[in-house]
Amino acid sequence: MTHTRLPTAAWTRRLALGALGAAALTASAHANEALIRKNLADRLPNLPRIEEVRPTPMPGLFEIRLNGTDILYTDAEGNYLIQGVLIDTKARVNLTEERLDKLTAVAFDELPLKDALTVVRGNGQRKLAVFADPNCGFCKRFERDLAKLDNVTIYTFLYPVLGKDSHTKSRAIWCAKDRAKTWNDWMVRGVPPTEPAADAKCDTAALERNLALGQKYRITGTPTTILANGTRLPGAVGLDRLEALLAQAGTGK
Template identity: 30%
Template sequence: MMRSLPIVAALAGLLPAVSVAADKADEAARAAILKLVPQATIDTVEPAPMAGFRQVLLGGQLVYVSDDGRYLMQGKLYDAASRTDLTDARLGKARVEKLKNIPASQLLSFGPDKPKYKLTIFTDIDCGYCRKLHQEVAEYNKLGIEFDYLFFPRSGIDSPSFKKAVSVWCAADKKAAFTAAKGGADPAPLTCDNPIAAQFQLGLDVGVDGTPAVYAPNGVKIGGYLPPAQMLERLQQLEAAKSGT
């Protein structure tokens, strides 16, 4: 009579096949993306929350590719049972990884002494809603919300907005120059070593497609302008969802 293999040995025998299948699915996903966009830079390929698909991070976006590489989907993936936006949750983790190493010296921060929430905001000097957001910064601060600004001149490197951002950065009092520029004053033209181009590229890397681009501490994109009370409410909702309450 043939003896049954021990469970551990049986499982060990299955592992190489599973690994090979996963590798093939990863390669199929990569090939599908590069066939459509040959110049694409793929950050990661990993199993998607739904069976039969991989999820691919590239350029601040998340797409889903079937394990055979035939089907590609772009859009929001929700867990209906938990009412969770799985796409934004995964993108949030990726954004946190990209944003966490920015030194405080490269941020323009406006906040209370002991903020409860810190928002990362990509901003453009000439953006109307960016200006409206900053004009109300004192109200957000009273609610315990800190703004940590990064520059994202939407018209690109060497544009007038880009040069204004450089001038603000090079001013003797950066925060005062920033606030004046947000009020409509043209900053005095200045140049110096600055992080503006690097911040613009970082914005592209995390998927900024408009300004103000407001990100919660967990990397979730809140969106653009929200009035102070609504911004606080949104942050409280995200906090409650994280704690499961």
Template identity: 35%
Template sequence: MLRLRWLGLLCGFALVGATQANDAEQIVRQALLSIQPDLPIEKITVSPMPNLYQIELKGGRLLYASADGEFLLQGNLFQIQNGQATNLTEQVEQLAIAKQINSIPLDEMVVFAAQNTKTHVTVFTDTDCGYCQKLHSEVAELNKLGVDVRYLAFPRQGVGSHGYETLTSIWCADDRLDAMDQAKARRSVPKKTCKNPIDKQYALGQTVGVQGTPTIILANGQIIPGYQPAQQLAAQALKAQP
């Protein structure tokens, strides 16, 4: 009988703890929405650090807040164990970004596939970008190293720009690979229009924090901002596990 009484007490404490956590989550949510009503909150959970709540935003980025919603932090949370520092924020953000990027259907991308695929990189690209053109000149080398190169559209000058129109023509071309090759070689691409994912991909890039092109995302969600030589990029890509 004594055991049952202790079990009842433990269940009661667990219920109180869960209720308090739910209350804190609601308080944090209301505080955030009071300063930015359109803040794209995905979920709010207790962070690994006591008395700190973790706010996951659409796109994978994180914020942290006190349980009363009075204090808000933006930055990286590190955990130090055995003399080693682990970036917990980066881990969560990468998982969220990888989930979003890897869920995009391949037929919405322009994919240069390796003959013997070992991994992939996803590149937000703009055909008018010099370093995008340089990276594209090394796609064949990346393919030889077992890396698929999967392109998403990110017209730096926005919707309606020259880059936007070129990217639209590529995605609407009968042969997307050839059209991308031509555009990256600074040759004209026949103008075409069709139903396409350019706007959606551009919005996604902004959501996950793309600020320039090329922006490369490894299979595990790690973001590499800018061009890297093929050998260096392949080495990082092959180490990245989703």
């Protein structure tokens, strides 16, 4: 195979032009960002603070990020604001969903595991965390599948989002002498947890922290599972698929 060698001067000019082009694109992006921020702030004073402005793959369309993980779209001058989903039809990819997944990615080793119920089976090497509501039917079905897993450590974050009774049951489970057994008795066997006495000393602040954690990561449904590699699984995943995904995730080390 032969290669065409450019003269040194020509090659230098090409590099210089490439650098100038990149610098021009960067300057243009910064100018667009400044204009977007100014116009939206002036015209929509009640709009939350814009935390990030970035171009999208669609020419002339920019993403603006608010409140940590809220995404809107606008033109290069902030004349229009779009709320919705951006889809790449050629690649068949939901770009908005893909972006949200990155923004809400969960680092497993940063989860506050002290706020979860812990069950260890076998060598416990495989790890997963589950956000679950005690009144969630899909969670109960999923719990029966989880009971069939071996060599696993399961961290269950009580996530009472389905009403007042969910919080009541979560409190009873968290305040039980054997939390994991009480949870399993209720979810698998249908044995209701015993509510703690009115004067019982039980710190349930973990339940509020779990709710805040779920909101931070935009966990809107139960069960939601987080694997050791950060993969998020919404819904009651079938046992065969879960086994395969656990093998892919490894131990997270």
